[in-house]
Amino acid sequence: MKAYIFPGQGAQFPGMGLPLFESSPLAQELFNQANDILGFSITDIMFEGSSDDLKETKVTQPAIFLHSVILAKTLGQDFKPEMVAGHSLGEFSALVANGALAFDAGLELVSQRAQAMQKACELQPSTMAAILSLEDKVVEEICEQTPGIVVAANYxxxxxxxxxxxxxxxxxxxxxxxxxxxxxxxxxxxxxAFHSPLMEPAREQLAAAIENTSFNKPICPIYQNVTASAVNDPSAIKKNLMAQLTAPVKWTQTIQQMIADGGTEFIELGPGKVLQGLMRKIDRNVAVSGMN
Structure with missing residues (x-):
């Protein structure tokens, strides 16, 4: 089975999306529509901005979403996913790609998500850290035994x-x-502190927006961050999406489950190659490639 995976925050780079814009009339139409929806020219920042310009959360998240989703849409009849997943923000890209969300609705939710997360960050200074070469259960124990709020966020x-x-x-x-x-x-x-209890104010704000957004029956299952399992039901998709901001991203478990369910070819759609690198560490025997 063919699986498409979509990157999250951190995959951005200066000039992202420009070759796509220049090579496809459909891409031009969608990028221009995105500028109208957002109320500012995100294409100017994506195509001509610096790394610092792209780091601003209200820019980063829509930029990565647009790069991924518009790339999928320009594939036309060649885009036939049998399963999809996205890392954190990438879950929204995956939901547009598999038809659960309309393009404009997905972009509006991503924009609201970025703004809500920014506000939550300003409420309380917080951070994240990468721990390498320890078993998950050891890191979980360390978090539990450490005074204050610290949790496992991204597997x-x-x-x-x-x-x-x-x-x-x-x-x-x-x-x-x-x-x-x-x-x-x-x-x-x-x-x-993304994917921690400190994102609760953002979760509440985003949950209200998700509740008021129409979701469709997807063309293929999405493996969501919160459950690491296949989901087809729009109401369950919404519920999991609401929980995502304060829950861990179970990426290792997600990919392992997709492979167990028959995923044999994984294609990363969007900027960067982060997910391709993670795939090779999760299972070296599965075919993985990327398009950006």
């Missing part, structure tokens, strides 16, 4: 787990992880 691949929470708690957990044998415990340059 990216075996031996790579991102933690998220209050700055002091994350720093302390990093120290403990190194003492327990982690090859690396590095604080990440992010704006806040």
């Amino acid at each position: 990216n691949c075996p031996g790579q787990l991102v933690i998220s929470g209050e700055i002091e708690a994350v720093n302390k957990a990093c120290e403990t992880a190194k003492e327990r044998g982690a090859r690396m415990a590095m604080v990440l340059p992010v704006g806040g």
Whole structure:
């Protein structure tokens, strides 16, 4: 079975989407529509902006979403997914790609998600850190035993787990992880504690927007971050999407389940190659490629 996977925040780069815009009238139409929906020229920032310009959350998330989704749409009849998944933000791209969300509705939700997350970050200083070469259960134990709020946030691949929470708690957990044998415990340059309880204000705001958005029956299952299992029912998709901001991204488990369910060819659609790298660490025997 052919599976398409969609990247999340951090995959952006200057000039992203420009070759797509220049090579496809459909892409031009959709990018221009996106500028109208967002109320600012995101194409100017994507095509001509600096790395710093692209780091702003209200830009980053729509930019990655647009690059991924418009790429999928320009494939036309060649785009025949049998299963899809997206890493964090990428879940919204996957939901447009498999028909569960309309393009404009998906972009509006992503824009609201970015703004809600930005507000939550401003409410309380917080951060994330990558822990390498420790078993997941060891990192989970460290989080549980560390005073303050710190949780496992992104199960990216075996031996790579991102933690998220209050700055002091994350720093302390990093120290403990190194003492327990982690090859690396590095604080990440992010704006806040994504996929942790500190995102609750953003979750509430986004949940209201999701509730008021129409979802369709998808053309193929989406494997969602919260459950790491195939979902087809629009009401279940909405519920899982509402929970996503404060729940961990079970990416390792998601890919393993897709393979168990018959996924044999994985294609990353969107900027960068992050997910292709993670795929090879999860299962080297599965065919993986990318389009950007």
